[in-house]
Structure formats: C-alpha cells, structure tokens
Amino acid sequence: MNEILFFGFNQNPKLFKNKPDKITKPIQFKFENENENENENENENENENENENQIKQISSGYFSTIFLFKNGKAIEYLLNSKQNPSKIQIENIQKVSVGCRNEAILTIEGNVFAKGENINPKKPNKFINISSLIEDKNDRIIEDIVSGLSSIYLLTSNHNAYGIGSNEFGQLGFDSKTLKKTEKPILMMKNVSKIFSGTDSRHIFLLNPNQELFGCGYNEYGQLGLGESRKEEDKINKLTKIQNIPKGKIIDIQCGINHSIMLIENEDENQNPKRKLYSTGYSQDNGLGKKNGNTYEFTEIKSSLFENDDNILEICVGADHNLILTSNSKLII
Template sequence: MNDCLFFGSNKYPILIKNEPEKITKPIQFKFENENENEKQIKQISSDEEFSTIFLFKNGKAIEYLITVGYSNEAILTIEGNVFAKGYDIKLKNPKEFINISSLIKNTNDRIIEDIVSGDSSIYLLTSNQNVYGIGANYSGQFGVDYKTLSKTEKPILMMKNVSKIFSGNSSFHVFLLNSNQELFGCGDNTSGQIGLGESRNGEELKKLTKIQNIPKGKIIDIKCGSLYSIMLIEDQNQNPKRKLYSCGDYRYNGLGKTEDTYEFTEIKSSLFGNDDDILDFSVGLNHTLILTSKFKIDWIWK
C-alpha cells in the first residue's frame, strides 16, 4: 500500500474531508477507494485544474510527449517533430496545429528531444542540446527584453549546451541546466521564484542569469508554479540522498513554508523520516505533490 501526503489549498471541492480549506502542514491523504490493488502509486502529476492525467493505449503509454500551458498545446512525435497551437503561437488561427520545429532557422536543430510549456510560451530542446523558445515573451522568459520582443511565431535560440529545461504551465519563468550542472534562469522574478536572493527580488530578468548558492548535490528536477519553484537535489554523501528545496511566494502554500523564500531552501516535514528520500514530485498552479521512498505523498496546495 502506498500512502499519500497532502498540503496546500483544500478546496474546489474539498479533497481532504473534515479538514480546513487551507492546510499548511502535510497530512495523510485518505483514498476513497479502499481496493489495495488500485492504491499502488506509480507516478504523480498535477495541473492547474487539480487533476491527474495518465494517457494509455491498449495498456501501453502512447509514444508522444504532450505539454500544455495556459494558452498553448504542443505534441512531440517519436520522429522529433513538434506540432503546437495557441494564441501566442499563431495569432491568426490559434486553434490550428503547426509544425513549429520545422520553423527553426538552423536545419540541423530541427530534431527535438524535449518540450516544456510555460504559461504562454513553449521551449524546445534539440538533439544538439540547444534550446529555442516560441510564443509570448511578456516577462523576458526567452532571455530577451520584452520591449524588444514581446512574442514570436518562430522559434528563437535561447541557449546552447543545455541538458534540461524546467518551467511550468502557469509560470512566466524558466530554468535551463547545462551539462556542467550550472543553472540559469530568466523571466518573472517578482516573487523571488527564480531564487536569486532577496536583493534581486521583484525583478523581471530579461536575460539568462546564473543561479548562485544552489544546495550541494545534483539537480534532478525543477518544477515551477506561477509564483514559486521547487527543486529536487540528490547528494550521494547525505542521508537521505534526495531532498526538496523551494523559493518564491509562500502565500500560495506551494512552498510548504509560512514565509517568502528568495533562495532555494529545504522543505522540511515532520512526516519525512530521517532516511526518507524524495522519489518524485509534481507542481500545479497552487499545489505540490511529493512521493517519498516510503511511498507516501505530500500535497501542498493554495
């Protein structure tokens, strides 16, 4: 049996019965269905509509990667093509899917390995480890001043030598990790969600900026809400090896904290054991799910 831990907003409708609408400390999630075979947690995922989606065909996962932002959708095919639609992707016909990977000027970069959506933008990671952005740049999330480029219907090169892209479907900021485990961010930092420290809080970063003071260890994943970010770090010299760190605006309770945090600091919980590693986590608009090595889930909500 896998257990689930929850914290954050507990409404629309109330998910945890007999509990307040705002849960600031993780509590145990109670499954409605008591069938043990249906309670084995394999993966956790959340979006802005408070749902979890698993896509299967004939019992197997479909071989397409789908990413969704507030105003866009994109599909990465097994051939490396990306088809997308959205108001900021094609103004004249926002409901029409177009092959945006074919619009990359450098033909050697037209094979895509990963796609990630922000609120109104899409990021493409090519087989050559280059990252392109397409869509809206309202907060400088492409590393370009929004006054110079507010949006683009053709992918623009953001950074080379990138191993991973991190953003969120409600966020106007993005993180790019290079092969040397150096992390860069740009876009909306008005709530400190890029983690640059108190002195940089309130800014919109118009160019990619290296993130300093990152906790020791290997960055496994980062997921972004609208006003906060959560990072999973693995350090082989510590026990537990994997820990979560967050930064941004605490009012949405996605941080698992009770105050604003302008640098990435550890999320601690009385429900985490001293040897309880974090296996996986997922961030929605106002909440966060955490899967631990003891097969429990923490849930943070607005």
C-alpha cells in the same frame, strides 16, 4: 486500464459531471467513452486493446487536459467543450505538455506540434509543426518539450534550447520591450541538458552539463532564486546564472506561478543517494513548506512528514501547492 484518482478543483476543465466544483477526497476517474472503445475493439488483438487503455502520461492546464496512451495516441478534454473527450489527430506521440494557454506534442520522430493564441493567433485551436519553423535545419529534431503559462520550450538533439510564444516577462531570454512574443522558435541557449518550467509559470530555468543553472522571466517574488540583491527586479530579461545553488546534483525543478521547488541529490554517510527539497519565491497556503512569506534564494524544506527511510522520487508543482512522492509510496501535499 490503470486506475486514475482525482481530487481538487473540478471546473476547468470539468472532467466529472454531476460532481461538486471542489472534490476534497480522491475519486476514481473513468473515460466517458470507455465502453464504446471496448465495443469497437472487441475483435482486435488483446494486446492492442491493453495498450489502447494504458495511460502513459497525463498533462493538465487551466483550459485543457491531455491523456497520452502507451500506443502513441492521445485524447483531450477542453474547457466547456460539448465534445469531451476528443481524439488528437497526431500519431506516434511520445510526450505531451500542456500550459495554461497552449499545448505541445512531441512525436517519436522528433517533431513538435503545438497550438495556442501565442503560437498560431489566426487558428489558435489548430496544431501546427513548430519544430519545422526552426531556422537551422540541422536543429529540427527535438528531444524534449516543456510548456510554461504562455510559452513553449524545445530541447533539440544538438542540446540547444529554443522558445516560442509570449515574452511578456522576459521568459524567452530577450528584452520584453523589444520582443513581446514570437511565432517562430528562437534560440535561447546552447549546450543545455535540461529545461524546467511549469503550467502556470512565467519563468524558466536552463541547466547545462556542468550543473550550472540559468534563469529568466518573472521574478517579482524571488521565484528565480537570484538572492536578496535581485529581489526588486520583477523581470529578468536575459538568462542569468543562478548563484548559491545547494550542493549536489539537480534532479528536477518545478515552477509555480510565484515559486519554484528544486530537488537535489547527494550521498548520505553510507554513500546511498539521498534527496532534499529546496524552495524559493512566494506561495500561498504554505506552498514553500513554511508559513506565508518570501524567500529570494533556494532554502531547504524541512518536514516531520519525511521519515529517515524516505527518499523523494518525484515532485509536482501547481500554482500554490506541491505534490511529493516518496520511496515508501507516500504522497505528501
């Protein structure tokens, strides 16, 4: 089984029993039912046992954490549940996405199952097929899913973006006064190549094939990067083109509560791909790569921790902090 290391806040959900609420040094995590699984599967094929224990993806929010295995099955840990972990009764899973108040599961067949108070208020703990609720029957095959704090976004095989859940801050691209939430996916934008949001995020970015970036949602701290002229607008109720984007190819954007981090790729003087980080918004504890303070458009993060031979492979953003994985196997916080 692959090794999983954990550090940080250990209360929501509480994955480690008899451990402090704050784990300041990385410790190894093992599933409580690992030995039981080994006993149950001792007569099965060795390859199946290996896939059963191999982690493909981990997605975590305030109330839950989902572990997805390479065999297409998943388990979840729920806040204050006495039945941790519990098996998710959905097969052939290829991706999971956990928001603060919802969960979404994408299957190999292109179906999306989700649960949450904003998804199914009558039965918030029951997964339902939300992709089947899309009005256009030709648009029901889903290629990607992204969860926000209380919304879920779907990217279809036709490259159309849909949103479902809360629209309190305009994060679905519609006037929040006339549409507070929706229990059916609604079309946000056509011709979309990527969707970017975050577990605690109330804002969203959509990228088209021409590398044009659009955003909407909560913007009180400048987290949409719309510039000084928009800094007093706490809500952007419709998708708005983001200007003054740094030159280069947008590889990824990760969204926290009040800030966003963008990963841009260019070529260096030797025509080798080189990546840089940019931030906008507000974050405590130097989450923008500098001392506390607001920025209203994407500004480069510079740090002595990035050496000349380093290249950034992946980024991950929490509420007020960031994780950066470099090509030299360094994890920078």
